Structure formats: structure tokens, C-alpha cells
Amino acid sequence: MTGQLPQTVRCDARDNRARILDAARTVFGDEGLSAPMREVARHADVGPATLYRHFPTKQALIAETFAEQRRACLAAVHDALADTDPWRGFQRLIERICELHAHSRGFADAFMTAFPEAMDFAADQERTLRAVAELARRAQETGRLRPGFVVDDLILMLMAHRGLHDTPRAARVTASRRFAAYVIEAFRAAPEMGAPTPLPPAPRLPFAHALHTR
Known part of the structure; x- marks a missing residue:
């Protein structure tokens, strides 16, 4: 019996850790990083000491909570750089980053915030921005990305995109896709010949509903 006790303790510890991370993804995803740790503990049904x-x-909890999204973001950057068409790779990167940020307010906040203690996030930010700068250079050489684009424009885009988290969850991803499409058109060096690229469907937002019912 005594030999089973350490194993039981380890299993309980793993279960608690998993519940904490699940709770953190929900709480930070809905409320952002300003949500208190005690709210995560309450949602996970564990005590603060645990x-x-x-x-x-x-910072340690945030880094672990969004590890999967961080890996997905880095993979999106890698895929964009590997694309033989730099402009196409640039477009897909914008779409993928917006999609990742739309699904979690917490990840959007974490990506835009520098935590001195969270070195993994800081390193990811630096790698992402360096890769975007290189991808932009290649896309500009094709003549399809406007010459004035700088990496700061990506930060500006993400700052604006964070506002989508005030929209209902059901409409957020749809709104994000349309937002990304408009941003890509703004980054394009010049309109392409022929018909313009169709936009994704527009979300029906509560504060615009009155305009459709008058």
C-alpha cells in the first residue's frame, strides 16, 4: 500500500496541473491576462496553494497555457518563409496570425506583452518579428507588397485586431477573417488587374443590427 501512495500523489498532481491549464485557457481566453490567479484557481476547483x-x-502560467499557440504561431511563420511565392506566404501569415489571436484574447494579450520572466515569449516575439521582416523584404522584391511596409505595421494591425475581442464569440472568427482580408488589401502595393479578390462573409454584429432593421 505504501508503494502506491507516491504514484497516487503523482497522478493527483498531474490531474491538478491539467485542470489548472484548462481553466487558464478558458479564463485568460475570455477575460485576457488581467484575470486574477484566484479566478483560475476557482475555475480549476483547486486551492491557491495548489x-x-x-x-x-x-508569467509561468501564461507561458505554459499558451505554449501550443506559440508553437502554432512559429509554425505559421516557418511555412510562410518556406513558400516559393513570398507575397502568398505573407498573406497566409497575416490570416493565420489573426486566426490565432481571434480564438483567444489571452494569447493576443500575451503576444503583445513583454514579460521579463517569460523568456520563451520574448524569444518567440523576436523570432516572429525577424521572420516577418525577412518575409516582407522578399515580398517587396516581388513588387506586390507596398514598399513602405515596416514590421511596426504588423504590431499596429494586431493592436487594432485586439478590438475584435469585444465582439460576441460567435462572430469573432468571421470578423477576424474579414479584417485580415482588408489588411492584406491595404498592404498590397497596387490593385491587381481584373476583378478584386472577394472578401470573406461579413459578421452580423449586435451594434450594427439596428441598421438592418430600420
Whole structure:
């Protein structure tokens, strides 16, 4: 019996850690990084001591919570750079980053925030921005990305995109896709010949509903 006790403790610890991470994804995803740690503990149905035993700092919890999204973001950058058409790769990167940010307010906040203690996030940010700069250089050489584009424009885009988290969850992804399409057109060096690229469907937003019912 005594030999089973350590294994039971380890299983309980793994279960608690998994519940904490699931709770953090929900809480930070809905409320952003300003959500308190005690809310994560309450949502996970664990005590604060258990939470801090697994994650001594909020930054450590954030880094682990969004590890999967970080990997997806880096993969999107890698795929964009590997594309033989730099402009196409640039477009797909904009769409993918917007999609990742639309699904989680917490990841959007974390990507835009520098935590000195969260070195993984800081390194990811630097790698992403360096890769975007290189991809932009290649796309500009094709003449299809406007010459004045700078990496700061990506930050500006993401700052604007964060506003979509005030929209209902059901409409957020649809709104994000349309937002990305408009941004890509703004980054394009010149309109292409022929018919313009169709936009994704427009979301029906609550504050615009009155315009359709008058």
C-alpha cells in the first residue's frame, strides 16, 4: 500500500496541473491576462496553494497555457518563409496570425506583452518579428507588397485586431477573417488587374443590427 501512495500523489498532481491549464485557457481566453490567479484557481476547483505550487508566477502560467499557440504561431511563420511565392506566404501569415489571436484574447494579450520572466515569449516575439521582416523584404522584391511596409505595421494591425475581442464569440472568427482580408488589401502595393479578390462573409454584429432593421 505504501508503494502506491507516491504514484497516487503523482497522478493527483498531474490531474491538478491539467485542470489548472484548462481553466487558464478558458479564463485568460475570455477575460485576457488581467484575470486574477484566484479566478483560475476557482475555475480549476483547486486551492491557491495548489495553483502556486505548480506555477509560482503568473508569467509561468501564461507561458505554459499558451505554449501550443506559440508553437502554432512559429509554425505559421516557418511555412510562410518556406513558400516559393513570398507575397502568398505573407498573406497566409497575416490570416493565420489573426486566426490565432481571434480564438483567444489571452494569447493576443500575451503576444503583445513583454514579460521579463517569460523568456520563451520574448524569444518567440523576436523570432516572429525577424521572420516577418525577412518575409516582407522578399515580398517587396516581388513588387506586390507596398514598399513602405515596416514590421511596426504588423504590431499596429494586431493592436487594432485586439478590438475584435469585444465582439460576441460567435462572430469573432468571421470578423477576424474579414479584417485580415482588408489588411492584406491595404498592404498590397497596387490593385491587381481584373476583378478584386472577394472578401470573406461579413459578421452580423449586435451594434450594427439596428441598421438592418430600420
